[in-house]
Structures are given as structure tokens and as C-alpha cells.
Amino acid sequence: MTISFVAIAERDLIFVGSDGHQTPVHVAVGAPYADARTAGMEKYAACLVLTCDDPELTTEMFGEDEMEALVAALEFVESFLQNLVRVYGGKLTTPDGTPFDPAGSMLLKESRKRASRNA
Secondary structure, three states, rough: OOOOOOEEEEEEEEEEOOOOOEEEEEEEOOOEOOOOOOOOOOOOEEEEEOEEEEEEEEEEEEEEEEHHHHHHHHHHHHHOOOHHHHHHHEEEEEEOEEEEEOOHHHHHHHHHHHHHHHH
């Protein structure tokens, strides 16, 4: 059975290379589901991640349940964006040119600090 990709969250960015060349970057996460489609992983929950504009080219991320699969998918997107910057030596911006930090906004970083204090 094929899962059609329907994004529950997505973001459009621009990767600006060290030479100034700009490349559009589209990332999206689909809704998690109970039974993974990847052979050998069927007993796990999964969540599709898209790192380009072609909905046929998704990556299936796994978890013990749907919540964990969603967390894995979001972490995959964050790692993908951080690696893009690290490996190719450029930077990310929003379509309007605002700098974008792949490690998260100030609000997200503050939320992570708060969560770690409460852990």
C-alpha cells in the first residue's frame, strides 16, 4: 500500500552558497501513521519527510509509536538543514532574505532550555 504524502508542516528556504548562488530548499513532514511501509520495519510507526519538491522522493522515519516517529522526522529535517550548511559552507535564508538558523529560532531554543530545566 502506498502512502500519499500530505504535509502537516512545511518550510521553504533559500540556500545561499559561499559563491552567492541561491538554491530553493523545500522541507516538509507528513502525518505519522501506525504501520511503516519499509520492508522489515512494518511493526513500527513511521512518518514521511520530504527534502525536495518531488513528493515521490520521501524518507520514511520510524518510531515505537506515532509520536516518536514524528519526533524522528522533525530531528531528521533539522539535521538535514544543519548538514546542508556545514557540508556546503553556505547559509540559509527565508524567501524574503531573513537569515534562518537550522538549529531553530530564538523561541525554539528558549523552549528547549525551559524543557531541559523541567526534565
